[in-house]
Amino acid sequence: MKFLRFFVDDNIIKTGYFDGEKVIELADSIENVLNNWENKEYIEDKMVASYSLEDIGFAPVSKPSKIVCIGLNYKDHAEELAMELPEEPKIFLKPPSSVIACEDDIFFPAMSNEMDYEAELAIVISKTAKDVSISDAPEYIGGYTIMNDVTARDLQRKDEQWTRAKSFDTFAPIGPFIETEMDPNNQNISLTLNGEIKQNSNTKNMVFSPNKLVEFISNIMTLNPGDIIATGTPSGVGQMKKGDIVEIAIESIGVLRNRVI
Incomplete structure (x- = not known):
């Protein structure tokens, strides 16, 4: 549903x-x-x-206390960057203040000149999860949604860490729906910018599955109801400009649409 x-x-x-x-x-x-x-x-x-x-x-589909994001979790993205696959998930956080909904505007921050899109499948946690095993992980996953992990790429390079580049207000569009009945490990995921396809992959290319991510993260920090885990982006990441329309489609969920202003 x-x-x-x-x-x-x-x-x-x-x-x-x-x-x-x-x-x-x-x-x-x-x-x-x-x-x-x-x-x-x-x-x-x-x-x-x-x-x-x-x-x-x-x-926004939920009110997360935190958004846990995964870096370099698609094989095609690692190949694109000529990087080795990680041995364990690489995690970072986005603040709840960055969340907006489908059809809300993404604001291009004045201190950046290079803002990128990143299409991602996102997990929505439905109950408190701490030290969860991979086999029990589905009990804590309420469903799946779409997220755009918007990034100020020039600031990410400048800072040599990711907090500022990932944390601006409006930098975490999520929605439009939470789908409860789908196979997260075999979903077509694509992103179009002004109608032109920029990212086109399948979640089967993920290095770490959603269940593995819930196990790994919950053994580091308690996950609360409504928390979001963004599972990483495939190849094709690129820049957005003011006036652009960005749409992310995941076949069983729908389309997350936002405009850059």
């Missing part, structure tokens, strides 16, 4: 799911919904109202 957070005329953020034709509002938090969606009676009991997709605005 495709779950989301959204708003209508009152601008109050609501939880719901998209049935392919309309958005059904559910009277509960996104975290509770992700932990109970397989219970048909629960879903039916929580139904409040329905809306056309055209009448809603997307909100």
Whole structure:
């Protein structure tokens, strides 16, 4: 199922799911919904109202306490950079303040002259995870969404570490849906810039699977409900300019669309 957070005329953020034709509002938090969606009676009991997709605005799919990102997790991206595959996941953080929703604008920061897109499959954590094994990891994954790991590449080179380059407001677009029923290890992932394909790969090219990432990260830090794990980007990373429209598609989830201003 495709779950989301959204708003209508009152601008109050609501939880719901998209049935392919309309958005059904559910009277509960996104975290509770992700932990109970397989219970048909629960879903039916929580139904409040329905809306056309055209009448809603997307909100970020969750409210993460942190966004954990993975570097160099696609074989084709490592080949593109002529780098060896990592022996263990390379992790870094983006702050919650960088999160925006599908259709929100990405702001080009004044202190940068080189801002890149990075298309990524993202894991949404649905319950507190600490020291989780790889076999138990699926119990803590509420579903999957899309993220653009926007990066000020010139600042990344200048700083020789990644915090400033990855942390500007609007640098973590996520959405539009959380898909609960999909194989994360075999999904076509692509990015278009102004309609031109720039990235085109499949998640089967990931070095470390989502389950492995949950195990690895949860043995370092506690993952909270709503936290995001961005699983890395494939080859084809490049620059965005002011006025560009960037769209990331993952076949079972949908399309994350944002404009650069």
